[in-house]
Amino acid sequence: MTESKNKAATSCSNTESCCIDIEKSICSAKLFNLCELTYLCQNFYLMQFSLQVSDPKSSARAGELSTDHGTIQTPIFMPVGTIGSVKGIHISDVKNDINADIILGNTYHLYLRPGLEVIEQAGGLHKFNGWDKPILTDSGGYQVYSLSERRKLTEEGVVFQSHIDGSRHNFTPENVIDTQRLIGADIIMAFDECTPYPCDYNYAKNSLELTHRWLDRCITRFDETHPKYGYAQSLFPIVQGSTFKDLRKQSAEYIASRGADGNAIGGLSVGEPHEMMYEMTDLVCNILPKDKPRYLMGVGTPANILEGISLGVDMFDCVLPTRNGRNGMLFTKNGIINIKNEKWKNDFTVIDNEGDSFVDSLYTKAYLRHLFVAKEMLGSMIASQHNLAFYLWLVREARKHIIDGDFAGWKEKMIIKVSKRI
């Protein structure tokens, strides 16, 4: 991939006086519209990752990822806003109560609803949902993979049927880049095939090669196109290879060679044993460049996240805190609570007296249990907000311990605590 910083220069054929040349080209050949001009003349491609502290006893790192929508301190957890909303939580609370620094959007879902026309007219997803910090969009690869019977995969891309109305659509590496440009994600993910677990070696090998060819097409398209809304976008490629060491190695080396702003590890947390996930993550992290952020997609439990951090992962996302929250599962510093259990019926202590969200001290366990038993919407709202605040606390606390130099010991104790059922 062309080095980001060089992109604007390449486009206007002059590394020294970009603005003037572009202005000339507009006046003469009308090659660029005003939006593109604005984009090219500003100092874009600002995504920078600076590694601040590396833990001496593990591969954990504390870093800082700067984007045009603000700086993200890593390691970070990214709440999932599937269809443009983090389920059950006001966007003001995502920002000011949970204190999230970046959220996710799902390209597949947003493409279907509200559709690209609406998002474009809104001026991008940030304007549409009111979130003014960074957004990462997945490529739709994972959702399309989840459709199983409703999709057909070819060299060109994927033809699939909408889970909503059965209508037919196709995703290609090229149009998935265009779509994410249009959504306006700060971080765009490459189009990949997410292999299932377990997976036949030959299937995984062929799939991996296809994912790499798709990546090349993604990069080409990315380099040919520009951001639409006046801020920079970065493309992250995804390592695949199922649970096969040689394939993971091959993929990680290929991905590393492309010099992207950040790199992701996909195809894990799809049913394989945790130890296998850690083994693959470790192997891949040792190959991916140290000076770029590493994103472990779709992971995971609090313990998974702490192990991931320990292996050198900087970014995580998962639906667990919201989805399991909606089912009454609360993650806390002292373990996992199933709030629907009879044992909480008369527990009038607050939800979490060490919790960071306002919901933790506003409501009691007995009340929250009642809301779940009575199927009141507020129950899901409270549990989701609590869980996300806890996840954000967890990664911030991990960061503190990395900086303080005692991460490895803290992590071991914490994994036992957060994994316990209480």
Place this chain on the structure above:
Amino acid sequence: MTESKNKAATSCSNTESCCIDIEKSICSAKLFNLCELTYLCQNFYLMQFSLQVSDPKSSARAGELSTDHGTIQTPIFMPVGTIGSVKGIHISDVKNDINADIILGNTYHLYLRPGLEVIEQAGGLHKFNGWDKPILTDSGGYQVYSLSERRKLTEEGVVFQSHIDGSRHNFTPENVIDTQRLIGADIIMAFDECTPYPCDYNYAKNSLELTHRWLDRCITRFDETHPKYGYAQSLFPIVQGSTFKDLRKQSAEYIASRGADGNAIGGLSVGEPHEMMYEMTDLVCNILPKDKPRYLMGVGTPANILEGISLGVDMFDCVLPTRNGRNGMLFTKNGIINIKNEKWKNDFTVIDNEGDSFVDSLYTKAYLRHLFVAKEMLGSMIASQHNLAFYLWLVREARKHIIDGDFAGWKEKMIIKVSKRI
């Protein structure tokens, strides 16, 4: 009914030195437990209604109702917290964003879930749901009436089957007072039969007489019992009589004669034409005492509420703002919006630029429409919060205009505006 203010005196047989006498009685006869002592020795039964301004051109009034949980400026709308939560809204937002002064709880629902044992152990509904302002509970009469095939009504009370698990229960005037004492409502409603519409005259007449006999039993039980949690409770009787003028008159006169702290009008907004509801309300308001608050139960649309205020009603409750909100209907100063309509698809203006809730300026119409189309929980949350904030704005604005002396004219214009479909 015994005049409220005299009740403590009656209980301790000494109007001049209540506390000392009670202390003696505890030491000697141990007639009172500490909780009752606290209750009797404090200056309870503080519910006072002061009429501040009466509109010269209508029967509208501005008043102030003081309770041990705070003062309510009337006319007021009371958000419905059926099972202990105002659906889809954090209790902190009910208080600080919607600025509600009083909320409702449903005795029938709370009796079934979480059940009386839990509420009592919590220390009452206020402690249970975190709401520290006044609460009014209905008596369960309306819900039991809604069960139709699943209940049997006798002189003694009602035997009914739970809508949740079919289990059998019975409500009597006495146990319904006990239940509301236990829930800890500031305002307790008498047990009544809510007649359907249309209703046979003889049925309505017999039902009315039963409701009056039940009221006597409610008052007796109320006078025999004490608040459980250290603050005063008031009992409001309910006028019935279906849509028959003579029955409504008879009922209103009977209810007025009982000297309660406040009086309610039930059995309306059950399917009868609006004009008939207004006629009955007018008739009843003219009989009920001027110096006590009047509560029109289960009403209604913004127009219904303005007409009700005009007829002399001080208090309203209705599920409309939350239930219709969950279906995508928004009430605004300029009319009614069905946010699911195609016309809002690309409307990127804020939900309500004159709205009082933070949701009104945080989200756009296009985004809210998208949330409803995609069935995202956040859509129901936003619409419910907007609608309740609008309802509270409406009654406060009515109060302002009553005080300013231009209510009648404002009301006529406002009814046209708020009833329009936009």
